Structure formats: C-alpha cells, structure tokens
Amino acid sequence: MTSTSGGAELPVNPWEKWGWAFASIWLVFLFFPISSALAADVSPLATGVTLLLIAGFAVANVLGYSGRVSPWLALGAMVLIGAATMPVIGVGVLSYTPYLSMLSALELPAPAWRWSVAFWSVVPLVSLLDIDGFPTFFFLVLWPVMLGGVMLRIFGERERVVEVARSEYAMVAERERVARDVHDVLGHSLTALSVKAELAARLVDVDPARAKEELESIQATARQALAEVRATVGGLRAGNLEAELLAAPRVLADAGVTTTVDGDVADTDPRHRALLAWVLRESVTNVIRHARAGRVVIELGPHGIAVVDDGSGCSGLEGNGLRGMRERVAGAGGTLTITPASPGTRVEVGLP
Incomplete structure (x- = not known):
C-alpha cells in the first residue's frame, strides 16, 4: 500500500484486490499451449509433464496477482516454466507472452513495468520467422491484449493521482474549517471575556457584589470557550x-x-x-x-x-x-x- 500526504491509503494498482479473479478468467487462453502439447509427436510421459508445467504456469500467474507472492518471483517462475515446455510445444511458447506482459503491466513497480512490457511486446515478432508453420502474424493477435494491460495500468495510475488530489483537497478543506471554527469560537469568547473584565473592573469599587458576579461569569465563559475549542478541533461542534x-x-x-x-x-x-x-x-x-x-x-x-x-x-x-x-x-x-x-x-x- 502507499499513503497520501493526508494519511489515506490507496491501492498500488487497480488489480490488488480482485486481480487474481481476472487472472483466473484469462487462463482460458492457455488452450493454445495445451492443444500444442496434445498435438505434439512426443511420448505420453513428455505430454503429461508438459501439461503439469502448463498448470504450474497458471498457478504462478494467479499468485502473481494475489499479493501473497512477489510479482517478480511469479514472473520469473512463469518464464522458467514456459521455457521448460519449449521442447514439446516449440514456438507455441509465444502463447505465454500475453500473460507475462499483463502481469508486468499490472503488478510490477514503475518504471520497471514499462521496460518489461516493451520486451514482451517484441518477443511475439518471432512469429514472423514462420517456424513450424506457426501463424506468421500471430503477434497481431497478442498485441491488443498487451495494449489492454498497458491502458489498464495507465488508467489506474491516473485514478490514483485523482484520489491523491481529492485527499489533499479534503485535508486543506478540513484545515480551513477548523481555522474558521476556532476563529469564531475564540473571537466571540475572548471578546465577551474582555467586555466582562472591563465591566468587573469598573464595578469592583462601586458594586463589589456585581463585580463578583461578573468574575464568576468570566470563569464560566472561559470554561465554555475551552470546551468549544476542544469540540471544534474534534469536528464535533455544531x-x-x-x-x-x-x-x-x-x-x-x-x-x-x-x-x-x-x-x-x-x-x-x-x-x-x-x-x-x-x-x-x-x-x-x-x-x-x-x-x-x-x-x-x-x-x-x-x-x-x-x-x-x-x-x-x-x-x-x-x-x-x-x-x-x-x-x-x-x-x-x-x-x-x-x-x-x-x-x-x-x-x-x-x-x-
């Protein structure tokens, strides 16, 4: 979490709370590496191991959004697991790049996320080499997904800036409110005390009993003013x-x-x-x-x-x-x- 100058806490990014749920939905696109593993001309054992690795990739991806695991650690695990499936699915590992780009865009800190997304956006261009009949322009399918992650990150940061501005504005408004209230309370009470003190000074020789009443009134007014200032600072006075x-x-x-x-x-x-x-x-x-x-x-x-x-x-x-x-x-x-x-x-x- 990060704190604003007003003390309010803001989420690091818009996916901190529910990112794991969206990450789980996106796992449907692992259909491509899974289908590549099932279609590969390898032993059943190699196919089974590859499917387990793909499942591990999915788990690492979801954990990267959960807040329980460092996104750097999750990203590293996904890269290693994805590379381990290459002997079976070959160039099909390009299907992992949207997951790596999304996790980078939404979870890595600035400015690292920009460099990471830029790197993963370039990797799909390997499809232009036309390896093993892989779709030549496959990167055109992946780039919109990656761009979506970048836009979500940018929108989240803009929203965070707005929240910081609102928090600071609320803090300034509260300071002005307290200043006005304290001014009103003290201005009125001190004026009343001054008037009563002058009156008591004039009466002390000619009417001691009345002067005593005014002094008692000064004490009561002072106590009331103190209570009002305390309540005002606490935001409780109306x-x-x-x-x-x-x-x-x-x-x-x-x-x-x-x-x-x-x-x-x-x-x-x-x-x-x-x-x-x-x-x-x-x-x-x-x-x-x-x-x-x-x-x-x-x-x-x-x-x-x-x-x-x-x-x-x-x-x-x-x-x-x-x-x-x-x-x-x-x-x-x-x-x-x-x-x-x-x-x-x-x-x-x-x-x-």
Whole structure:
C-alpha cells in the first residue's frame, strides 16, 4: 500500500484486490499451449509433464496477482516454466507472452513495468520467422491484449493521482474549517471575556457584589470557550441557534448595547440553523469590537437572518471573521450582503 500526504491509503494498482479473479478468467487462453502439447509427436510421459508445467504456469500467474507472492518471483517462475515446455510445444511458447506482459503491466513497480512490457511486446515478432508453420502474424493477435494491460495500468495510475488530489483537497478543506471554527469560537469568547473584565473592573469599587458576579461569569465563559475549542478541533461542534439567541443579548448588554429580536427560532429553516448560529455569533462579535453601537436588531425569517446595528458603519477590508462567514454561507448556497443602515450596518444572510 502507499499513503497520501493526508494519511489515506490507496491501492498500488487497480488489480490488488480482485486481480487474481481476472487472472483466473484469462487462463482460458492457455488452450493454445495445451492443444500444442496434445498435438505434439512426443511420448505420453513428455505430454503429461508438459501439461503439469502448463498448470504450474497458471498457478504462478494467479499468485502473481494475489499479493501473497512477489510479482517478480511469479514472473520469473512463469518464464522458467514456459521455457521448460519449449521442447514439446516449440514456438507455441509465444502463447505465454500475453500473460507475462499483463502481469508486468499490472503488478510490477514503475518504471520497471514499462521496460518489461516493451520486451514482451517484441518477443511475439518471432512469429514472423514462420517456424513450424506457426501463424506468421500471430503477434497481431497478442498485441491488443498487451495494449489492454498497458491502458489498464495507465488508467489506474491516473485514478490514483485523482484520489491523491481529492485527499489533499479534503485535508486543506478540513484545515480551513477548523481555522474558521476556532476563529469564531475564540473571537466571540475572548471578546465577551474582555467586555466582562472591563465591566468587573469598573464595578469592583462601586458594586463589589456585581463585580463578583461578573468574575464568576468570566470563569464560566472561559470554561465554555475551552470546551468549544476542544469540540471544534474534534469536528464535533455544531452551532446552536437557540443558545446563541439567548447569549447574544447578555453579551451585548455587558457592552452597553440593547438588543431587539424580531422573530423566533421556529421561523427559520431547520436545515440552516447551525449556520445561522455561526452568523449570529460572528455578527455580535463584530458589533462589540467595531461598531460602537447602542442598539442591535436581530431579524429571523424562513430565508435567513439579519443583524442591524446603529453604530459607526462598515469601512475597510473584510477581516477573517467576515471572510469565514461569507465562505460558510456560500457553501450552503446562500448570499451574504453588508449594507449601510443609516446609521450603522446591516448584515443579512439569505439562504435557499
């Protein structure tokens, strides 16, 4: 087996699992050397030994595809056995060359298989010598079979390249997913922790009891963030829209922002609620970090969500958060639009 950079294992060639079965089917073409052995003018003992050798050739051929025997060893055994039958069947040994070429093409490593196939493709040209009445153009019968083996090998290698590319693409996509999820989790949680810490610092002298509550809330938020990061890295976390709708007003209130929610979780499409939860979380984080808003309106509907603030408006290039949000929405077949709200900003996600 060979391993891709993503850790996935790919078969060495397309015949690794079932090649022995196809090799068994191809044995029907040993009819030619068998018939030559039976027709040869030799003693019954010589005929019997030759038939046993042909049977040994068949066994070696099948074992060459089984994975239990080295294809080099199987190929060598087939050559020796085939040569041993030459005294009886003569030039009929050319009938073995398709088996030798096929095994070389499908089982030998690169680049050796190319040289081996080229050699076995030339051998049938011996039929042009017109020895013992053997068909002069017999190589024309054998070459298509050999070409078939070459094409199967090439197609198998191309398929393997495609599988490697898919594996690497999946690995890159997974890395991007983890990066987006960790950014969303940490960005939101650290922003909330910062706001709560500032609030606790202001209250520690004027309202110690409230400050203690905020410090306890900081501990709970930190524990939750740690658990979410662990779950995200493990690929297990999914956004919870209901939980985010409960958390958003509290986090915004700590930053001095009032929240109005138009609609309910039941108004949204169940297929997209996890995505809407991520969008809401990132939007709230952006409001706290950048908007300097006093009020936020969260609108929920069957086709998406909108978060509207009355802050300073949007300007500059998109950061990682908005870029990650846009990628998530696009992956679900939706659209993300960011427009001025006079004053403030409206972030709207439309989903099919």
